[in-house]
Amino acid sequence: MSTVILFNKPFGVLSQFTPEAGHRALNEFDFPVGVYAAGRLDHDSEGALLLTDNGPLIKKLLDPKFGHPRTYLAQVEGEITEEAVKKLAAGVEIKGYRTKPCKAEIASEPEGLWPRNPPVRFRANIPTSWVRLTLTEGKNRQVRHMTAAVGFPTLRLIRTKIGNISLNDLQPGQWRIITDKVV
Incomplete structure (x- = not known):
């Protein structure tokens, strides 16, 4: 075993x-x-x-070829829009590559989320929001590149699930x- x-x-x-x-x-x-x-x-x-x-x-x-799903929570700079989420779900162009369609949805900050050390930088005049993405591919820094491609840079990235784990x-x-x- x-x-x-x-x-x-x-x-x-x-x-x-x-x-x-x-x-x-x-x-x-x-x-x-x-x-x-x-x-x-x-x-x-x-x-x-x-x-x-x-x-x-x-x-x-x-x-x-097995394309097992991986779910991420990304805290992004700015209030992410439904339009940006639809673009993420459809696939976006990053570094000359079009990402596969994925599940994407606006999320709220998880209850009981541990503090990050060091903390994410805080800027009073720029709000942050959360998006949940479930991908079946794993290009280098893919989630960060995807959120930046739709105008919402990732500040914090947490993989919450691998397959059903x-x-x-x-x-x-x-x-x-x-x-x-x-x-």
Whole structure:
């Protein structure tokens, strides 16, 4: 039986076991020996990251042909509009590539959301809002590029769900073993 771990990756932590360029890494979270990240989440993003010792599962999770859904909450600069959300859902042009259609909706700030350290910059004259996106592809910094393409730069990005595996009440830096049957 393989080990599958759901980890709530804190802001500023790399999705690798070796610290680099002054960033923290996975080596400080006491994971079982032999697990590796099944995918990545940029150091300036937070939330759900799977780790496992199951090589075929990692390959499946990373293979675009399986298109497993990943859900993100993005805090964006400005009050996001229905028009911008429709554009996100239809797919937008980023770096010469048109993103696949996705689920997109305006969201409210989640109850009980942990504070980010360091906090998102606050500017009194510019409001922020939240959008929830569920993608089946994972280009580098895709959500950030998508929200910027519709005029609402991402300030904070949290992956809340991978497939049917949700963070729920898992706090940053915490992890739990899950069954690979849920993946």
